[in-house]
Amino acid sequence: MISIGFRIDGLDYCDIAEREITGLDCRLFERARIVQKDDRKFCDVRFIINGDLGKEEFDEQKDTIIFKAKEAVKKIIAILIQEEFDIINWQVSEPSITIQNGEKVCAHSSITVENIDTEMQVKSYKKTNFSLEEKISKKQQEIVDILNVSDDVTRYEFLYEKLKRECGNQTNVTKKIKEKYPYISTDNHNIDSKFWNSEQEYQDDFTYLRTLISHGKAENYEEINKRIRRDTNRIVKILFDLEKTNKKRKRKCYTKK
Incomplete structure (x- = not known):
């Protein structure tokens, strides 16, 4: 028997205990399971390779198998975010490959990200399981990929740019937030005085944080640090919600036709 194992960090606020992973590519995988440790600091996930693949065939397809296993991990992250779990950063370790005769080898390629301590709820x-047959859109998968970015500020900037494109422009971000997400503040006074007495004099939390970052002044550091983890979590949820709304709208249009 050949298996591939990973450690996943960043799911501290996700109580998932132990779950089967279904909907795998049966040509490559026989079964898989994710197990969360008692303190929720990390999860172990193990993929059992299809028994029809011998050692030689496995060696030939190893890179593809590792890639597919990591794609399954990414889809689990997306499923959790769809279910409104709090995840702003995640890490998957370098894979370990175990062969029945006791040999254990470490494969190349990994994603390394720091753990984030946030004010989030478990x-x-x-x-009962994680089904890889659940539908995840391309945009949602892109958001999961962004959550692999190790730097807090860069990660947030990427997410904000996606929100800005979704709304059309920066001014429309604030309008959309005010209209659809009233629990997000839109009363932050823009620190860039050239926009005073304009539509952008007062900004939503997300745009305000983006302005603090873009000005890059040392005196903004504490305010950025105070806001960035909270707002990364919120912006991810809003991006997923907007995508869900877009998909419903498209289905309605299709039904009318």
């Missing part, structure tokens, strides 16, 4: 995953 939520329990209620479904």
Whole structure:
């Protein structure tokens, strides 16, 4: 038997205990399971390779198998965010490959990200397993990929740019927030005085944080540090919600036709 194992960090606020992973590529994988440690500091995920693949065939396809396993991990992250779990950063370790005769080898390629301590709430995953057959859009997958970025500020900037493109421009971000997400403040006074007495004199939390970052002044550091983890978590949820709304709208249009 050949198996591939990973350690996943960053799911501290996701109570998932132990779950089967279904919907795998049966040509490559026989089964898989994710197990969360008692303190929720990390999860172990193990993929059992299809028994029809011998050692030689496995060696030939190893890079593809590792890639597919990592894609499955990324989809699990996306599923959790769809279920409104709090995740702003995640890490998957370098894979370890175990062969039945006891040999263990470490494969190349990894994603390294720091763990983030945030004011987020633990939520329990209620479904019996993780089904990789669940629909994840390309945009949602792109957001999951951004959450692999190790630097807090860069990660946030990428997410904000996606929100800005989704709304059309920066001014429309504030309008959209005011219209659809009233729990997000839109009363932040723009620190860039050239926009005073204009539509951008007062900004939503996300745009205000982006302005603090873009000005790059040392005196903004504490304010940026105070806001960035909270607002990264919120912006991810809003991006997923907007995508969900867009998909519903498209389905309605299709039904009318």
